[in-house]
Amino acid sequence: MLQVAESAGAADCVAFWAGRQVEAFRLYRRVETGEPVGFAAWLRLAELDEEELRADPVVAMAWGHARGTAPLRAGEHVGVGRMWVVPSCRGSSPVMEVMLGRLIGDCLRSERLAWSFIEVRHPDDVWVELVGRRLGMRDISERPRPGDDACAVLVHDWRAVPARAWLSRQPGSGSAGGASATLAVLSQAEFADAVRKALRQLPRLDVLAASPLTRTRVVAERAGQSPATALGDLLRQAIDDLRADPRAVKFHRALSVTFLRGAPTQEVAAERLGLPFTTYRRHLAAGVERVCADLWHREVYGASAYRSG
Structure with missing residues (x-):
C-alpha cells in the first residue's frame, strides 16, 4: 500500500516497526468490497535505542518531547499512534475518523500510559484544529512540511489529565468535571x-x-x-x-x-x-x-x- 500511496521513506519506516511490533498494526478495508484503504499502528515504547530513533523521525520527535517535558517514571510507557491511508481517503474522511477513534480507545485502555502521540499524515488544517480542540490534544509538529512528508502530531499527557478527567471534558459528556484542574506530574x-x-x-x-x-x-x-x-x-x-x-x-x-x-x-x-x-x-x-x-x-x-x- 505504501509503495503505491506514500514515499519510500514511509514504507521503510513501516517495515521497520512491523519487524519489531507486528501486533501493533491494524488494517482497514471498505465494507462493500474488502479493498484495503489504510492501516494504523499503536506503538508501545518504554525504552528506545539509537537504531529506533534513526529509523522513525515521528517516534524520535515524540520521545524527545516526552523526555524534555515530563520524563517517564518507572513502569510507564509512551504510546505512538500512526495512521496511513490511500490518497482518496486522506484528510477529514470516514476512514480517518474510525482510525482515530480506535487509537483514542487504545489510549484509554493502556495501563501506565504516560504520553500519547497520534500522527496524522497529509492533515487537513481545519480538521486537525477541530480534532485537537475536541480531544484536548496539541499539535507539536513543525508544519508545513513538504509533500509526502506532511503530518500533524497530536500529544497528550495522561498523567496530567487522566482518562476519567479527559472523558469528562469531552463535548456531550454531561459531566461538570470539564473545568477540572490539570494534575501535577512529579518525579x-x-x-x-x-x-x-x-x-x-x-x-x-x-x-x-x-x-x-x-x-x-x-x-x-x-x-x-x-x-x-x-x-x-x-x-x-x-x-x-x-x-x-x-x-x-x-x-x-x-x-x-x-x-x-x-x-x-x-x-x-x-x-x-x-x-x-x-x-x-x-x-x-x-x-x-x-x-x-x-x-x-x-x-x-x-x-x-x-x-x-
Whole structure:
C-alpha cells in the first residue's frame, strides 16, 4: 500500500516497526468490497535505542518531547499512534475518523500510559484544529512540511489529565468535571521531597494548600474535600496505616509523636518515646521513607493498588 500511496521513506519506516511490533498494526478495508484503504499502528515504547530513533523521525520527535517535558517514571510507557491511508481517503474522511477513534480507545485502555502521540499524515488544517480542540490534544509538529512528508502530531499527557478527567471534558459528556484542574506530574524525588515538607506542616492548612501534592493524582482521588484537607487526611492515614505492619510499629510511633501529637522538638519527641535520640532519629527517618514510598505507589498505580508494607 505504501509503495503505491506514500514515499519510500514511509514504507521503510513501516517495515521497520512491523519487524519489531507486528501486533501493533491494524488494517482497514471498505465494507462493500474488502479493498484495503489504510492501516494504523499503536506503538508501545518504554525504552528506545539509537537504531529506533534513526529509523522513525515521528517516534524520535515524540520521545524527545516526552523526555524534555515530563520524563517517564518507572513502569510507564509512551504510546505512538500512526495512521496511513490511500490518497482518496486522506484528510477529514470516514476512514480517518474510525482510525482515530480506535487509537483514542487504545489510549484509554493502556495501563501506565504516560504520553500519547497520534500522527496524522497529509492533515487537513481545519480538521486537525477541530480534532485537537475536541480531544484536548496539541499539535507539536513543525508544519508545513513538504509533500509526502506532511503530518500533524497530536500529544497528550495522561498523567496530567487522566482518562476519567479527559472523558469528562469531552463535548456531550454531561459531566461538570470539564473545568477540572490539570494534575501535577512529579518525579519520584520531587514527590518524596514534597511529602517530607508536608509532614512538617501538617497542622497548617494554609501552608498545605501551596504544596504541589495538592495537584497530584493521589490527592485528586479524594473527592469532596478541599485539596489541603485531603492532603492532610492522606498523610495522617499513611502514618496510621503503618500500625498494621508489626515491622513498622516503631516507625508509626516516631511519626505520630513528631507530626500528629505536636512535640515541640525532636529531643522532646525522643524523650516522650523513651528512646535514645539517635534511635528515635533512625525510626523517624525510616518512617518518613515508608510514607513516601507508600504514597508514591498509590500516586503511580492508583488508590485500588494502595497497600502499606
